[in-house]
Amino acid sequence: MAGIRRSPLLAVCLLITPVLGGCDDAPDTAPPASPVSFNQDVRPILENKCIACHGCYDAPCQLKLETVDGLDRGASTEPVYKQRTRAADPTRLFVDARTTADWRDKGFFSVIDSTEGLEASLLYRMLALGRAREFAPGDKLPEEIQLGLKRQNQCPTPAGMDAYAEDHPLGGMPLGTPALTDEEFATVRAWLEAGAPPGNDSVTLSEAETRQIRAWENWLNRDGRRQQLVARWVYEHLFLAHLYFDDGSGQRPDHFFTLERSRTAPGKPVVPLATPRPNDPPGGEFWYRLRPVRGAIVHKTHITYALTEAKRQRMEKLFFAEPWTVSRLPGYGEDERANPFTTFGALPARARYQIMLDDAEYFVRTFIRGPVCRGQIATDVIRDRFWAVFQDPDHDLYITDADYRAKVSDLIGLPGQEGKLLDLGPEWLRYTHRRNQYLRARHDVYAEQETGGPGWDSIWNGDGDNDNALLTIFRHHDNSSVRRGLIGDYPLTTWVMDYPLFERSYYNLVVNFDVFGSVSHQAQTRLYFDLIRNGAEQNTLRYLPADTREPVLDSWYQKTGKLKLLISYAEADTDTPTAIDYQTATPMNEFNAGLLEHFTAVNARPDPINRCGDDQCARSDASDLERRVETTLAPIASRPAADLPVVDWMPEASLLLVEDGEDATVYSLLRNRAHSNVAFMFGESLRYQPEKDTLTLYPGVLLSYPNFLFRVEAGKLQAFADALAGARDEADFTALVERFGLRRTETDFWQHIHAPQRYMERHEPVQAGILDINRYGNF
Template sequence: MSLRIITSAALALVACIAQANGPAPAISYTRDIQPIFTEKCVACHACYDSACQLNLGSGEGAARGASKIPVYNGERSQASQPTRLFYDAFGKTAWQRQGFGSVLDAQGTQAGLMARMLELGHKTPLAPNAKLPDEIVLGLNRENMCPLPGEFEAYAGAHPKEGMPLAVTGLTDQQYQTLQRWLASGAPIDEQGLAPSAQEALQVQQWENLLNQPGARESLVARWLYEHLFLAHIYFEGGEPGHYFQWVRSRTPSGQPIDLINTRRPNDDPGTQVYYRLWPVQGVIVHKTHITYPFSAAKMARIKSLFYSGDWQAVALPGYGPGRRANPFETFEAIPAKARYQFMLDNAEYFVRTFIRGPVCRGQIATDVIRDNFWTLFQDPDHDLYITDARYRGQATPLLAMPGQNDDVGSVLGLWLAYRDKRNEYEALRRDNYADLPAPGWSSLWEGNDNALLSIFRHFDSASVTKGLIGEVPQTMWLFDYPLLERTYYQLAVNFDVFGNVSHQAQTRLYFDLIRNGAEQNFLRLMPADSRDGFLDDWYQNSGKVKLWLDYEAIDNDRPTGLKLDAQDPKRDFANQLLARYGHLNASPDPINRCISAYCSRPGIDPQLRDAEQTLSRLTSRPAAGLKVIEQLPEATLLRIQTRSGKREVYSLLRNRAHSNVAFMLGEAYRYQPGLDTLTIYPGVLSSYPNFIFNVPAEDVPEFVEDMELARDAKRFERIVERWGIRRSHPQFWEYFHDLSQYLHETTPVEEGVLDMNRYENL
């Protein structure tokens, strides 16, 4: 027995020595390369805001390469060619015809562009956790040079510290060597597309059967559903973790390979017979584009009940074209309006996320027309005149058309004025007809599920949506009815073209300003009549009063509300009553920002975290004039607190910037009121784009908060950063950064995705 053991051990040792001295095993893209890209590259190289359009979330993106043509260009007079990965072209050659150049291929005796960029970054490491040199420009102000292989030497000479990964703790030696070996071997890609499991394949077939039923009524419903779910990352009940699917239009029916119809918009003319198909979402899941939607047997039963029951009929199918895009209320008027609205309400968080959070990845065209924090509510379908009154619906529908279909630059002003006047005519119609109804009360608000109450936070050019009412009572609230929710969705999601020209983008921005005003007017009807003008004066200060007079329809300031509210502060009283009445729907109780008596922490949590939350509450609900450190903080900071026992919690520290009004396309800085900025602190990751991370042991929280209270200038704040900050150069930067995604995995696994660090600041 002993001899056999010794012999076996000797043979194993010989085998190990032979393996060590033999040729290195072949590198697999799937096994060895994509994990490195996912850990060190995808945080900057994903979606449309990926530098030089280099998307490293998949082998297809790596092979596609880079382009000098920017996706975001608010000044172009002509729309650019769409370059959506896995959509507008497939394969290296096809992408090269669209202007992309390889970053993998060697150029004669020179290594490929990626190899040289990685070499530049590897030989110029950053000083550990030190602030970066000022000459390295980061964030949205960075001008990406996107050098071609022949331009690399000039780039490296001008930017010797800007190799890859850019301005962040780089690759380990092993990762660097693995990538360089792979590149030197010709960068082979063995990636296999994600395939559904057997159970998922069965559910795919069931859903495709539903949306591809014959008949005019069935086809019209399928088209409406597709246009409302084309952005969704759909996951199945009982499906594989990490498997998501999206709806596409195909020339081929179920059971055959998908032949994609890749129109610019989901409601453009397909030019052929359409089959609605589900295909797996490919590549690494990134949080900023990951807008999830559940499919289950219950969901299918709900859709059948809403759309396929009753005796309504579609006489003929509508066509396509600018008019149909402009007014989906006419296009789909045969479908019962209540079914359409109820479907959107069932998953209201999803729909609000599609136009608030993404997935265009740089949303300032929308976000600069909203305030930094507000709550949204929804009108109950049984109290929505568009649902309940056919006469009113017939009058309103022609007035609900939206601009942006004609992108002639010279016609912007005329188009805008025409659509503004039509919208204001609708607002007058709505005001006068609702005046004949009983005064609105609590029954006017929808309370069907936990999607009924949403909180929105703007982080300059991005925003987040969360179930529940988070933060201090905000300056404004929005109340969506069906015409408003549908128009917002179509204007900012279905009809918006991120590749569009300046005319299209300007019309979108201007009309969203009217949408915001409409949501505010809806909410004001809940306030006492004699308080409404005062609220408008607060929301539209200074230049905003010009906008009130110039572009908005007058509000109803005569008819009373049906609510009994404190005359001194009706909005706060409304919020308090809302929280009390709909506590069962409030998915996000928030004692940190809204302390009840002396209790400012969540019940039932670790005692150290409870004490930490109680202490953190000292930083909330205080304007920057009294808490000067707010002026030093970026929009979205993540605070990681760890107890002695190893438990950790992640909190979002959100800076809410104040403005005299948000009614104009330009000049936001002139309307900024920094002394009124506030800080919201809430457990969870409430932004796809962390601007900074603090890592604070739980026992240090009192000192951290005290230092924040005393940090009245940049020098004092820098001492906080030095002690607890995780700078881009921190040796463990990636460990802390990806722990945010791990936190999502532990708390809301369906929402997990790689976060974006393009906006991570150099504090």
């Protein structure tokens, strides 16, 4: 087979081992001289070459290798992501089973057990199979190696490994990349031969951490109905976070923590409630507890939230400074889960909204790096890049007008609680009708109370110094990312989110979403987020001149989108004026320009690279190397594919590693696909407008799932830019890849694929984590 070289001895071993009971490996895989330690010797190998695919719910065969417990649990033939007519039993590590025997009862099988001989270990056999072939360095992979989310993972049990090796000779691990080195393979083999002595993920807390845990747990577990209702709201909003105690240094903390509902009281080991959702009935007494995160940190699930004494005092003041009462604590039934606005109606609405605003990036990040993991439930309903800002609490009538709040709260509940397939149609129609009732009521009350229309003062300015006020959301086809600041050229759409939109997005995509749920539940989740997007768009339209709103809306819903405007959405307000004075015939661009002008103080990421209007195309605080990158590559940023044909061949989300001797920097290179509309669940490719696609270039790692990595020496930056600008067809793009790309077959693939992680560890250590390469392409 072209491009493949085999190790004859290993190939023979793989075939005869089941028959003869084993054979010696090549002489250069001699066992280590000293006993092998999992923590010191094996874990680094897994972190370097395995966890990049085996993390989160979408880990192939549910083999999660971030922790000792995940390795011990093993694999399953049952995928998490599939269309089900009924919800499946959850299989969450540390939650849904407590012992190895429990996991075996749930259908998981060992990948490390070698009590019947080394050949019985799936881990050994898969790694050996990977070493039985050697890809020609720099070549594309053979087409029979399927990659990406469409890959049909084969999950052989130990008894089925022989058939797998015969049917999938190129399916060894790590899949489609250089195999383990001789030393690494010998280390893993020696560990398995020794009986795979378990490692240790235990966490030793410092006195300061113990003190802060005690303070937060005491605050969350106080007596009193008001305190209990506040604690429930806080828990439901932080259950997904990697919490850390922020000392203000910006350095990575020693440990991260998760907030759990536990059967055990503070001071005892945490025993989490095994409920599918955080707002499901607890089934008895419980306490809110902080539990250390164990094992390796995977970027795609690393959603950080800082805990400080000042933040706890702020929550206390926001919730309890003003008098309010709660006569009866809400339950955990279907109605309470479906509508957080009525469930937590006794809580001060401003407190709820303000806490979400304070850390808006965290909450938006939970939408797209949370339980969904792949992101496909939400991403097909959003544009490839847009900006998001928030309505100021003092101008949000849901916050300031108690009568209006009481009138509409019943209308903004969320579907998806009923997971039966037959419920999909009726539930969707019922919630669509109620949402549109709400939107009409909202139009009316704002027209009555804001007769002059909204102005710049009605957009939250971060209270003057909070850069969570301005966000950019990127979609990378089947996953998304969010960063503070307004990045990229002016987007086609910008969202202005008020509290009802923000909270509904959170409960729809995070709290109420069940990754193990039925196809009905997941479809309802996606369909309702379509309504949320439309609501954010309609709110933004209020800031534009009344006579331009309908044409702008039509530009967002071209072709088949017009049908959706007619049958699904409430009519937009095209009568109430705006308080903003417009001077041009392109009001959406003018609105976006106004955001940059009026909120400069809280724009975390100024971007002259993608909005370069003169010769100053580099950021003012860029290093010498960064300035060279930005000045050289700015000419290709934001250019449409009609003018820059290489965009047609670019991956959705790439990383650019620029090296200058010992110095190196990383940029994200993101393709923004244009669509005639994003109003439908299926047939996305039919709505592409490829001639309008663009590239956004920005420093840092703005993604979790790189599709490709380009490596460029600083002295060849202009050659790279010229190659991008000059590529006209697939052959030119292939030549670009062969010259500057990091193909999966490169001998130094693993060294360079972790360079972005090392960059994060230097520049944003709190956020650093292992990137996922399940979507890394074969270009």
